[in-house]
Amino acid sequence: MIDLKSAPELKALEPKLNQFFDLAKTKITAIDAEYDNSKGSPVFTVEGKYTTRGWTEWTEGFRYGISVLHFDATGDESSLKSGRDQTVSKMATHVSHIGVHDHGFNNLSTYGNLRRLMLEGRIPDNEWEKNFYELAIKVSGAVQAARWTERQGGGFIHSFNGPHSLFVDTIRSCRILMVAHRLGHVLMGEGDKPINLLERALQHIESTAKYSVFYGEGRDSYDERGRTTHEAIFNTKDGAYRCPNSQQGYTGFSTWTRGQAWAIVGFAEELELLKEFSDEELAPFGGRSEIEAMMLKAATATADHCIENTPVCGIPYWDTGAPKLHLLGDYMDRPADPYNAYEPVDSSAAAISAQGMLRLGHYLMAKGDSAVAEKYIDAGLKMSDSLFAEPYLSTDPKHHGLILHSIYHEPNGWDHKPESGKAAYGESSMWGDYHAMELAVYLQRLIKKAPYYTFFA
Template structure:
């Protein structure tokens, strides 16, 4: 269980955040100078060097979005130009991609960040340039929403790249692009000019995910623990019925892959913030604003409590809460995580994603005991992730956040010679979300505008 530091504040983390962005700039430039785009998209490191891994190109937005976050913090123009030019030259195919559930990852991290920086006055306001970013976000949101499995009775979900039968926990974070596209006044146009609300699709997907991918301790199966998350839910397309939980990247359907939980925690927390800004009339057709906010809060609190209770004291989780080797580590939840053990790897990428969710939930519940609990938990996780064990200071290592895991069941992650498990490597989403977490905490510490994906 995470041991909270009740005295830790965002300001306390500023020295570590300054160091993170010093290292971050070096890593970004190292990768930019060494990477050949002909090799695809960098995904994770092997012996400290980024390499690609064929599945889908879901990490390219993180690669170029990292430069935009770096510019946001440092003001260095070269990072803005790097991120902006790469977005124009290489991200268009992600806007029109009909085969993935990752639009929020790729396009909000690039077009979305550029649009945000312009709204915030950090880059000059230019009408045509702004329209370019908005068009990309509108199309991305509509195309993502079109990847739809209809379950009947006004239920459904954006299906994963596995096919229409598959609902991933990860996709909750792609709802950002539907939200922004909706705010920009866009809809999905269908047969006979039917106008499909992107807000409605967002809410339906979130409700379906909450119902099937998240557990609440109410006896759905023999392993039902409040806050448990199934990576994937499987449906019968003939009649729309739910069939079973599944896991692609976790150990089993009945254990919790911690990065899957982290996506849920971060996704529902940021959607709570977004939905809370909408006028009541916008949400009235879907059950009313308060009912919707309560439902999202129920999910976010369940998974936040699970994360706090099923993570080692320093806030860094092992890759799956039911990984078979954990029993050999003894009382592993009552001491700091050990990334150098012989049995099961940690996943620091799950930690930085979850920390953002915890802090956002804490901000949403500000002024309450639970809000304080979640804020302090998130800051505790960040404090560990930004420390010497997890932050890469080696200039020869291209990664920023160490000890991440991509796909343990498939054996994709590098195991160093003489070791039995993956360790010491980085991944593109881990590096990006470490920067995003650091940016958010830095703004809180300096009383700067709150970092958010949506338009206010």
Template sequence: MHINHHLTPQDLIPELERFWAVSGQKVKDLNQNYDPAQGSPVFTIEGKYTTRGWTEWTQGFQYGSEILQFDATGDSSFLDIGKKNTLEKMAPHVTHFGVHDHGFNNVSTYGNLLRLMNEGRIPENEWERNFYVMALQASSAVQAKRWTALPSGGYIYSFNGPHSLFADTIRSLRALAIGHQLGHSIMGENDQQTSLLERLVQHAKTTADFAVYYGEGRDHYDVWGRTAHESIFNTNDGNYRCPNSQQGFSPFTTWTRGLAWIMVGAPEQLEFLQTINDAELEPLGGREAIEAFLLKMAKATCDFYIENTATDGIPYWDTGALNTHQLGTDVYERESDPFNDAEPVDSSAAAIGAQGLLRLGRYLNDDKYTQAGLTVMKTLMGDNYLSLDESHQGLILHSVYHRPNGWDHIPEGQSVPCGESSMWGDYHAREAALYLQRLANDDPYYKFYL
């Protein structure tokens, strides 16, 4: 990436104003014209949102987008539909024992609504508050119950089963963090109580130890910041077996959306830990050790992204995909090309990763990461990636869901998926834009935790 070292959040206010205007039109279109009987909207095909059965992990992004639109613009009509949809349709996600995505679905809806009430953005209402709190407490316990114990700790296992840790899940630790702040824990057999904070720290540590590489010789392809989408364990004895990838090209290459989940998940957990006192962290390894592994993971993944991304800040879907060589050895010395003939870009990875870069830059007071995040956001909100066609229901163009399975739409005349949007890409673009807008306007800092 070629980082623009001169950008400030205030410089992007015009882009932000256009972004939210476009976003509002898309939110209304989806709310009015998408049939929820199809299932959760996942990605667009020829500009129209459709579903794709795998797991129910995107509905919270749809309704969370409505809430973020209100947050950014103050237009109460978006709050009304966001609250209504959360109340009527999100309850099954609170007790969904089959997914590792509670931090996606429930923090994006119930969590955003509770945050707005805490900020005084929506009126205080005791019963409404209790409703959000109960939903988040239940969600946190359900998420943390999905647990594989290891001799060194453990992890929240993916929908693939107890042997599988996904890079994605570090962002679902938000559910555990909020649950802990709300005084909740897991109650098991014989009333055995387990700390949500303990499970949060242990999952983060397992992710840091096995999903991210640090150039320390773990395998032949070990470089600083390389990330495996999936880590496989032997559930009989708890031993780590190998890296794997469900949506990337291979276990030994980096699927950039998996990388991006860790880029944002690690810095926001560092921010969250600032609200926890040292005494609570001492039996879990102590603040210094916990923050050290989170910071190492955050810096490694963000550095890898910067080094392995096109000059405008948009990555290709996997840094080692089969036809990447056809893009040329100077692929990261040129702007991204969504319409190339070799491998697709993934704007959703950029939307997720941009917030990680911005948060890490603020945490470290390091302009390298801050300016990299601003560079990515300027591109995402520019004409090449912002969906300006009102007939297109997506917000950010050129997102990719599952390239190995061939699920993504390839337009006529093109060789690779392009021109489409995803629910997670659109939501995280909104989240990053809200984060940036609050920085630009010196508004209260945008955070997921209480």
């Protein structure tokens, strides 16, 4: 399990963050100069250079979001210009994209961060520019909410696999519905029926908590508290839940660690948002106590499982049930080995989980539960300490990536293997780099006692 006792003090991370931000400038410039945009969105690196993968265009917003967040951290105007100009020129199709469940990834990383910076006074206030960002968020939130499947007792935003499919990832797309709702927007349906975006977001979060997360309550023979499944399958004829499944994990009965990471950060962020809603606004959907209890149960369960099933350094292997892990021996009692012969690690899962751990700890600390809060804060700090140092920090200026040893799709064999007889290693992903940047900005603001960074500004 993660060695919480060796977690650093928050302030001790500052030199590593500064090095990370310096490296990020080199990588942003290199990608802008060298990447062939005609090939589509950059997804992951092969031999150190970003390449695409024709599945869905779910990573483009991360690319420009990295530039915007680099400005957030450093004040570098050229990074702001790169992120802002490319958001304006290239992101419109993502706002109206009806075929994906990734709006919260693409559009909050770009339009959302730019709007937040304007509200914080970090970029000049311009009413028309702010209206542009807000219109994009409103439309994106409504389009995402329209990707809807009714289930028995609720509903969910279905994945690009089809109306039967609930992905654990999509909890992070609920953010775009929440922001659009807070901007006063609704989805208009047939017969001019207004559809409440807050209601849809909360129903999706509940579906994720109920069907994507396990609690050790005997749901199946592999039910461990905090385990997650990548995909939950439903019968679209009657809305009944059928079974767990996995696309990018090993099986529906093991935990794909990046999927679990999405759950950890997703529930933690939505818990932070709850305080922004009045009791009256939450009452029609079960009330504050019921909603908070549901989210907190899922957040703590997934975070605890992650802590208990990750090596001491805080960097997980790609799936807790990966079939060759046993060949690594006592792999949980030593730092993860990205160069091993059997199973890859996934640094992107660490980048995502670390932010979730820190946010969950911050939330619980504010609630007065300091003893439990410190566990999650220490976990987040330990994961960050490992992530922003070699062998995970990409210090080679010729390598496009920021964080090494990220895995995209192990079952499909999409990840580059530089050596025969070894697991995939040495490459980066656009989502891993973005979430490392997001984590770094979050930590920097805590260190500097700057305004607390949230997606809802």
